[in-house]
Amino acid sequence: MDTFTATQHRMHDLDARIRARPDRFRVLTGERPTGRLHLGHYFGTIAERVALQGRGVETFLVLADYQVITDRDTAGDVASNVHEAVLDYLAAGLDPAATTVFTHSSVPALNQLLLPFLSLVTEAELHRNPTVKAELQASGRTLSGLMLTYPVHQAADILFCKGNLVPVGKDNLPHVEMTRTIARRFNDRFGEVFPEPEPLVTTSPEVPGVDGRKMSKSYGNAIALGMTEDETAAVVRRARTDSDRHITFDPERRPGIAALLTTAALCTGTTPEELADEIGSAGAAAVKRVAVEAVNERFAAHRRRRAELARDPSVVAEVLAAGNRRANEIAEMTLDEVRSRMGMRYTDQPITPRGD
């Protein structure tokens, strides 16, 4: 069995276990607030999170603000990126009563887990992480201490709440593997505290940007969830197509056309091949028109809800305040447990004074 088929089988089995006992799972996942959320995020993970929530799985979402500065000097517009991301979560259907949304920098006890966790990994293991290597290359910078160690920080994100299910894209699999190693080693040395979390790899295909490369804000090929209809049309117009009027789905030779067909198909629930057949010999302009309509229709309700929510800034502020409060309570309990297991308990009182 090849790796792809093996992953598919494992995901099928995991899906059945989640369906049977949603109460046994706690999801922790998240993203770096480096820009606006786009269709790649939506079809890659957000839709899946909403589905998990619908099945009754408790979910934690980290807006990984400290992870923003792994590959750049400053956090940029991080506050506005966080605000906009929460709007998209809410508009997509995440219910703040069931999903805890928080930011790294607001949860000190989570960050402190990094210290014992760093003692559980070797420098060689850190240097071996293929995703860190690729991101370092893409950043064109020299390796910072944070870039090298952020997968351990990500383990703290996951383990602070004893998350045991981590929806991620393929590129984050090495980080989940490192988290499993850290959980195992901590438990071996200090006694059973942490679960060994399982990755949940999204089954929807990677969303291409309008140029055929992976959709990414830094490539300028992304359709943001919060764009207007006209902004959407403007991005699609930039897609590089060709003059062969007979439309085929050929990602190798016609990446621009293929990307638009894939995007439209995801939005309408068909396949890119079917759409190509339907468009027939109507040319690239027709493909663009179909793609713009598909995206604008699919996200019309999302954008309407988003605009309504955006009218009252206190909505987002309250979601974050409640999420950060809950994340802090849980992180402090876990940190107390960790310190106790390590023998770092000096009074009978909990080490961290808790508010009410």
Ligand code: TRP
């Ligand atoms: N590294 C993830 C990304 O770039 C974001 C992230 C941070 C994350 N902490 C996490 C994902 C914990 C899953 C679990 O997309």
